Amino acid sequence: MATRTVVIVGGGIAGLATAVRLIQLGIKPIVLEKRPFLGGRAFSFVDKDSGEEIDNGQHVFVGACDHFQRYIRDIGASHQIRIESRLNFPVLKHGTTSRLRAKNLPGKLANLSALLGYRHVGVLAKLRILWGLLWISLARLKFDSPHDRVSFDDWLRDHWQNDETINNFWNLIILPSLNDHITAVSAYTGIELFKVALLGSPVNPGLGIPLAGLSSLVGESARRYIESNGGEIRTGIHVESVNIESGRITGVKTSTVEMVEGEAVVSAVPAADMTHLVPVSLEGSDDFFTAAEDIRTAPIVAIHIWYDRPVMTEPFVATLDSPLQWIFNDTDLKSKRDSGQHVIISLSGAWEWQDRSKEELRQIFTEEMRKTFPQAKEAAVKKFTVVKMLEATFRVTPGSRNSRLSQRTPLPGFYLAGDWTDTGWPSTMESAVRSGNLAAEFIAEDIDTRR
């Protein structure tokens, strides 16, 4: 039986992962979530226009996301995900499909071999890409690295890349992974991403996909694990501030002026919400926390179309030279029995689309689908809906690493989790889980030291 209690503010993946790890370390978590449901920025809901249960946005992960996969295993949800064992996805350009598919070779050779069969770049472009990857493998990223002061696009162009390689290869990976255009992301993050994805183990770039709604996958499975292992989860509780008595954190105050007590408090909320929880009067803490105020976010728009018949055969496909970006075949991925097909168009860095009306988007994207998939010309659109997440992920622009704070703060007893904290990963479920694991481990260490 755990005798120590920690209060976690926020029931997104970071808060839930903190709770799971605390339980494993023998500490009781109490998770307080302001909304009626868990999952934070990864949730599913019944859309009122279509009447269908859909996710707030298509979520994918890769084989390198080992902390996320362990979290999914721990909460007993492994059957709700699938993962490719190697890099393997189709890319459509002007009606021609070519796959980025790793061959069955050892180590880095497997990932690099994917380039050989990739027909959307020519032979010279392939040599350019290999040259770029060589420089990436040689790049030494340090705390005050110059790579964090330039964009990845500029860095690549300084290393023999051109429009062909950037548009047909580098940005194909960067845009969906970092939810931003290659001209806006820092070279530091771009280099780090390719070091892990293509220059690491062959399993690293294998694409993973949820097979169930996100609320069930990341929310309800975690609830079952936490509650059946002595933790508590309370939804519909808005935390106003942390409570401090005689210089020590004793818990949090909710908007109904209730006190929830704990030996430590973890803020597992987005950066902008975290700054409201911290008392401004505390000396020494101001400089530390205010850095997080510079964090900026980027939108994702998801377009759902239900056709009366199948229009695509692949489970997912990336496009070049089309606004469609990535298209997911949800009927296939979720094994739905349906004579029609539900497809999801996932638009990253979606500033261009975020203010467009549903009718406008319907016209543009159903037309684009007809141009891209011949079967869509014959198919009737049964339902159509749009989900806009305006603050989907935090941006990794040059210099933004300075805004990512450590999970251990200068306030004794106050810890941070959240994808935006300093995990070394971009805004992903993996980063959220890593942040929760780190926060829980710091807490266990500090509580033991105090005793």
Ligand SMILES: Cc1cc2nc3c(=O)[nH]c(=O)nc-3n(C[C@H](O)[C@H](O)[C@H](O)COP(=O)(O)OP(=O)(O)OC[C@H]3O[C@@H](n4cnc5c(N)ncnc54)[C@H](O)[C@@H]3O)c2cc1C
């Ligand atoms: C459309 C979309 C697509 C995405 N695609 C991918 C993808 O393909 N792959 C991937 O890995 N990641 C993806 N992400 C990012 C991923 O969802 C996030 O990185 C992750 O969910 C962040 O989790 P978190 O717990 O750090 O934060 P959040 O999910 O934001 O959780 C914070 C929680 O805190 C709660 N909260 C805030 N203030 C308070 C308060 N005062 N009191 C109580 N509760 C409070 C919030 O309600 C929320 O539930 C996507 C995100 C979106 C929106």
